[in-house]
Amino acid sequence: xxxxxxxxxxxxxxxxxxxxxxxxxxxxxxxxxxxxxxxxxxxxxxxxxxxxxxxxxxxxxxxxxxxxxxxxxxxxxxxxxxxxxxxxxxxxxxxxxxxxxxxxxxxxxxxxxxxxxxxxxxxxxxxxxxxxxxxxxxxxxxxxxxxxxxxxxxxxxxxxxxxxxxxxxxxxxxxxxxxxxxxxxxxxxxxxxxxxxxxxxxxxxxxxxxxxxxxxxxxxxxxxxxxxxxxxxxxxxxxxxxxxxxxxxxxxxxxxxxxxxxxxxxxxxxxxxxxxxxxxxxxxxxxxxxxxxxxxxxxxxxxxxxxxxxxxxxxxxxxxxxxxxxxxxx
Numbered sequence: 001x002x003x004x005x006x007x008x009x010x011x012x013x014x015x016x017x018x019x020x021x022x023x024x025x026x027x028x029x030x031x032x033x034x035x036x037x038x039x040x041x042x043x044x045x046x047x048x049x050x051x052x053x054x055x056x057x058x059x060x061x062x063x064x065x066x067x068x069x070x071x072x073x074x075x076x077x078x079x080x081x082x083x084x085x086x087x088x089x090x091x092x093x094x095x096x097x098x099x100x101x102x103x104x105x106x107x108x109x110x111x112x113x114x115x116x117x118x119x120x121x122x123x124x125x126x127x128x129x130x131x132x133x134x135x136x137x138x139x140x141x142x143x144x145x146x147x148x149x150x151x152x153x154x155x156x157x158x159x160x161x162x163x164x165x166x167x168x169x170x171x172x173x174x175x176x177x178x179x180x181x182x183x184x185x186x187x188x189x190x191x192x193x194x195x196x197x198x199x200x201x202x203x204x205x206x207x208x209x210x211x212x213x214x215x216x217x218x219x220x221x222x223x224x225x226x227x228x229x230x231x232x233x234x235x236x237x238x239x240x241x242x243x244x245x246x247x248x249x250x251x252x253x254x255x256x257x258x259x260x261x262x263x264x265x266x267x268x269x270x271x272x273x274x275x276x277x278x279x280x281x282x283x284x285x286x287x288x289x290x291x292x293x294x295x296x297x298x299x300x301x302x303x304x305x306x307x308x309x310x311x312x313x314x315x316x317x318x319x320x321x322x323x324x325x326x327x328x329x330x
Contacts, residue, residue: 039084039124041153041160044073044131059163060151066168067140074117074132074151074162078124085123086155088132090115093148093163099192099225099233103150103161111149111166114138136166144170145197148228165199172198174258176227180234181252183268188237190252190264194227200256202227206237208268210246220255227256243270 043057062070078084092108093101104112117134124130134151149164175196182189194200202223208216216239225233237252248268255261 038079039086039155040077041086041151041162042075042077043162044075046072059165061165061167062136063167063169064138065170066138066142068138070136070138070166072134074134074153075129076122076124076132076153077129079127081126083123083125084155085121086153087121088117088154089120089152090117090134090164091150091152091161093150093161093228095225095228095231095233097234099223099227099235101161101163101226103152108149111136111147111164114166115149115151115164117151136164138166138168142168143197144168145172146199146229148199167198172196172258174198174200174256174260176200176202176254176256176260176262178252178254178262178264181250181264181266183239183242183248183250183266186239186242188239188250188252188266189234190237191232191234192223192225192227192254193232194229196258196260197229198258199229200227200258200260201225202254202256202260204237205253205255206250208239208248208250210243210248212246215243215246215248216241216250220253244272246270 043060045056060072062072064070074088076084076086089106089112090108091103091105091112092110093103096102115134115136118132122130122132145168147166147168149166150161151164153160153162173196175194177193177195178190179193180189180191188206192202202225203220204218204223205220206216206218208214223235225235227233246269248270249265250268251263251265253261253263
C-alpha cells in the first residue's frame, strides 16, 4: 500500500472531525440537574410575613419562660426537576474569630440540644415546597437572655444555616468591652467582647490626634457583626491616609443598644523607615571612609615623626648604646 500524501492525511483528519461533531450533535450532553444548587430553606410563612412574600422572616424568633415549649415551622423549597432529600439538625451558634455567624457540630448543649425537628430529613419532590414543624423545649433552669442557635439543612455537600434567635424571659444585661487596640502600618486592630446576656449590634467611632493636630475623625457607624452573648471577636479598621511621620493617639469608642459602651486608646509612632535606613547607611559609609583614611595616614608617617611608638624606639636605641659602651670599657 503506497504511503499517504499530505493532502490525503488532511482529508482523513477532516472526515474524522466531521464525524465527531455529528456524534455530539446527535447525542447532546444531558443538562445538569440544578436541583442540588437551587433548593432553599427558610422560616415558613407566618404572622411576620408580608403579603406576596415567601416566608418574609430572615430568621426564627422565639421567646418564652424557662420550662415552656415553643413551636415553629421550617420551609424547604425545591424548584428543580428532580426530588431533593435534605438532612436537618439543630445546632448552637457562635461568632467566629472574625465575627461571622457560625454553627457548631453535634456537640451542642444549648438551643441546638433543646430543638427537636419532626423529621431529621425531608424529601421534597420537584417544584414543591415542604414544611417541617419543630419545637424548642426551654429547660426549667435556663438562664435569662439570648441563646443563639440554628437549624442546619444539608444536601449534596451544600449546607445552609437558618438562625434561631431564642430569648429566655427574665432580666437582661447589656455589657460590651473594647480591648487590645493597636496600630500596625495602615490598620487599626481591636477586640470586642460581649459580656452581657443579649446579642448586640455594635457601633464604632474612631479618632486619632497627632503632634500637629487631628489626623482622623470617623463618626459612629454600624459594624457588620451581630455580637452574640459571651463571644469575643477580633476586628480591624483601615487607615489608608495614616501619616508618614508623627506620634499619634488613636481612640476607639463602641456603643450598642441598651446603654452598652466602651472606650480604648493606643499610641502609634509613624517613622519613614526607608529614608531613615538610607541615611543610616550613608552615615555608616562616611564613618568607614574616615576610619580608612586615618589608617592610611598612620602607615605613611615619616621615620622622624612622633607617633605612638616613638618614645619606645628612642629608649631601645639608648639601651643599645649603653650596652656597647659598657662592653668597650670592659
